Structures are given as structure tokens and as C-alpha cells.
Amino acid sequence: MVENIYQPKMMRVIEVRDETPTIKTFRLEFVDDEDRKNFTFKEGQFGEFSVPGSGEATFCIASPTFWRDYIEITVKEVRRATHAFHLLDVGDFVTFRGPYGNWFPVDDFYGKNVMVIGGGIGIAPLRGLIHRVIKERKKFGDFCIIYAARCVEELVYKEEVYGWWESDDICNTTLCVDPGGETPDWRGKVSFVPPVLEQMKPSPKNGVVVVCGPPIMIRLCMEKLVELGFSPDVLYTTLEAKMKCGLGKCGRCNIGDVYICKDGPVFTYAQIEGFPGEVW
Structure with a gap:
């Protein structure tokens, strides 16, 4: 356009x-x-x-x-x-x-088991992907969503999220809040995401994972997924911090010779591991 x-x-x-x-x-x-x-x-x-x-x-x-x-x-x-x-x-x-920017290579996910992990407002970049997988459900393998927030009040898109949670025939959805963030009627998990992954032990076979959320959550989830056997090149995230012009001109978002706004914002964990300096 x-x-x-x-x-x-x-x-x-x-x-x-x-x-x-x-x-x-x-x-x-x-x-x-x-x-x-x-x-x-x-x-x-x-x-x-x-x-x-x-x-x-x-x-x-x-x-x-x-x-x-x-x-x-x-x-x-x-x-x-x-x-x-x-x-x-x-x-x-x-x-x-x-x-x-670039985008999630959704066409490459066809036939694969897809796991989506969002934290807080980090569900926003994932929302279009989630709707795409649901709309084209038969083109994908298993579909799992993990969505976490600091507290119940901080869950975004509540109506949609609860709808995914109740639709076991479409996707397997797990909702989490941090310890202390639950309400008396909360039916989800009270946990950070990495322990949930440790408990679930998702199979890396024919799988891809997309993670978006606070930097510390992304890093810890990536480390846990690698520990569980996932290759870094099937783990995707978005790096959106410090972007300004959107065109690779202002230099605010560069990490070495990589411009987040132009070369990203979507990267695999394998790419991120090769970046110079601190990403998270």
C-alpha cells in the first residue's frame, strides 16, 4: 500500500x-x-x-x-x-x-503443531495469528495457546480469550496469572509461564512456537523451550522496543547491523542468539 x-x-x-x-x-x-x-x-x-x-x-x-x-x-x-x-x-x-516490517511466516506453519504464548499486552501481536489459525484450523496440527498476565484484571481481550478457553475442539488454551493476581473465582493457573511449560512438556516434534510479552518472559520461555528440545529456529518472537521511524532511518532500534523495524520485528530465537550485545 x-x-x-x-x-x-x-x-x-x-x-x-x-x-x-x-x-x-x-x-x-x-x-x-x-x-x-x-x-x-x-x-x-x-x-x-x-x-x-x-x-x-x-x-x-x-x-x-x-x-x-x-x-x-x-x-x-x-x-x-x-x-x-x-x-x-x-x-x-x-x-x-x-x-x-516483516511478519509471522504463517504459511510455513501449515501442517505443524502451533503453540502461541502471550504475556499481558503481548497478546496483541499474536491476535491476528490466533484468528488466522482458528479460521484455517484444518491446515494446522495441534493448536495450543498459553496466555498469562500479572492479574486477572490485566487480561486483554477477555471475551475472546475466555471463548478460546472454552473451545477445546478448536484449541487447547491455558490461562495464567502471577501468584497473588488471582481472584476468588479464578479457574485458571496461578503460575509464571516457564513452570507451566515444564509441567506441560510440549513435544518439539513438528512444532513451532510464537512468544510475545515482556522481555524477561520471552527470554525465560525461550530458554525453557530449548531445554525441552525445541530448536531455536522454530521459536519466534517480536522485538518492538525503541522503534520510531519504522523505516530503518533513525537508528534507534538497531542492534549491530540489524534494524528491528526493517529486518524485523519478527525474529527466530536462533537469529536473536546471533545478535551482538544485550537484546532483552
């Missing part, structure tokens, strides 16, 4: 959902109908979004590729630009540049 890489498109807010006290999901539609018709993206890609006057912020596209009339982004309020998003209401406007 991107003709002029610096030219943003105008989008309109058509729905706002409160996910948690600090996280909101925004449904956006293109103002120009031609922009809508021409827009395509793939699972895992991102864009640069802005509330005019407040600067740009990088967000993954958190909706499936087959939702054609709109896209969704999920925003945690942490700084000025994200605060401006949290003040938006239906009918307000934002600008968008993108899509940028």
Missing part, C-alpha cells in the same frame, strides 16, 4: 473498548475509501500512528488480515503519545503510516 513512505493516511476511530484500566483497543477505518480498498498487511506487521499534535507511536496491527473494513490497535498508556490515544473517542481522527 505504501506509495510515499513518509505520507500518512487519515483514519477515523469507530469504536473504543476498555480492556484494562490502562489498556484500550481502538477500531479504525480509513477516511479515504481507496485507501481502505488498497490496504493489505500480514500477521505481525506494525504501523506508525499519531494523534495530530502529540507525536507518533509504534503499534502492531492487532486484528486479523481478513477483517477488511477496519483495523484494530491496542494501546497501553505509558507516555505522552499513548496518553493522547487514551483521550480519543468515536469520531476522532488519527494518522497512520504502514504497514511496516
Whole structure:
């Protein structure tokens, strides 16, 4: 879609959902109908979004590729630009540049057992992938979702997540909260993710795993999965920290000669192990 890489498109807010006290999901539609018709993206890609006057912020596209009339982004309020998003209401406007970056190689996952592990708002980059696997369920082997948050209140996309949890015929879903984050009626696990993996002992045979969440969670999950026999080249994640321009021009996201925004944000653990310096 991107003709002029610096030219943003105008989008309109058509729905706002409160996910948690600090996280909101925004449904956006293109103002120009031609922009809508021409827009395509793939699972895992991102864009640069802005509330005019407040600067740009990088967000993954958190909706499936087959939702054609709109896209969704999920925003945690942490700084000025994200605060401006949290003040938006239906009918307000934002600008968008993108899509940028690479994507999850979903076609390569056909016929394989797929495990998806998300932590907190890290479920957002995984949401489109999850919907894709569910929509094309017969093209994949076993499908397992592990979703964790600090507490029950911090679970994002609760209605969808609980729907996956109840759909044993579609996927095997495990929900976790950190010790102390449970409520009296909580029916999921009270645990960090690595002990859950140790207990589940997923088979590495014909398997791929995609992990997104806080850096410490990603690292510990990757280490545990390798310990369980998974090859680093079938373990995928996204590295989205410090991205700014989205084009590999500003240099904020480079690690050695790798630009996260241009060469990523999707990488295998094998690639990450070869990066110079500290990634996590």
C-alpha cells in the first residue's frame, strides 16, 4: 500500500473498548475509501500512528488480515503519545503510516503443531495469528495457546480469550496469572509461564512456537523451550522496543547491523542468539 513512505493516511476511530484500566483497543477505518480498498498487511506487521499534535507511536496491527473494513490497535498508556490515544473517542481522527516490517511466516506453519504464548499486552501481536489459525484450523496440527498476565484484571481481550478457553475442539488454551493476581473465582493457573511449560512438556516434534510479552518472559520461555528440545529456529518472537521511524532511518532500534523495524520485528530465537550485545 505504501506509495510515499513518509505520507500518512487519515483514519477515523469507530469504536473504543476498555480492556484494562490502562489498556484500550481502538477500531479504525480509513477516511479515504481507496485507501481502505488498497490496504493489505500480514500477521505481525506494525504501523506508525499519531494523534495530530502529540507525536507518533509504534503499534502492531492487532486484528486479523481478513477483517477488511477496519483495523484494530491496542494501546497501553505509558507516555505522552499513548496518553493522547487514551483521550480519543468515536469520531476522532488519527494518522497512520504502514504497514511496516516483516511478519509471522504463517504459511510455513501449515501442517505443524502451533503453540502461541502471550504475556499481558503481548497478546496483541499474536491476535491476528490466533484468528488466522482458528479460521484455517484444518491446515494446522495441534493448536495450543498459553496466555498469562500479572492479574486477572490485566487480561486483554477477555471475551475472546475466555471463548478460546472454552473451545477445546478448536484449541487447547491455558490461562495464567502471577501468584497473588488471582481472584476468588479464578479457574485458571496461578503460575509464571516457564513452570507451566515444564509441567506441560510440549513435544518439539513438528512444532513451532510464537512468544510475545515482556522481555524477561520471552527470554525465560525461550530458554525453557530449548531445554525441552525445541530448536531455536522454530521459536519466534517480536522485538518492538525503541522503534520510531519504522523505516530503518533513525537508528534507534538497531542492534549491530540489524534494524528491528526493517529486518524485523519478527525474529527466530536462533537469529536473536546471533545478535551482538544485550537484546532483552
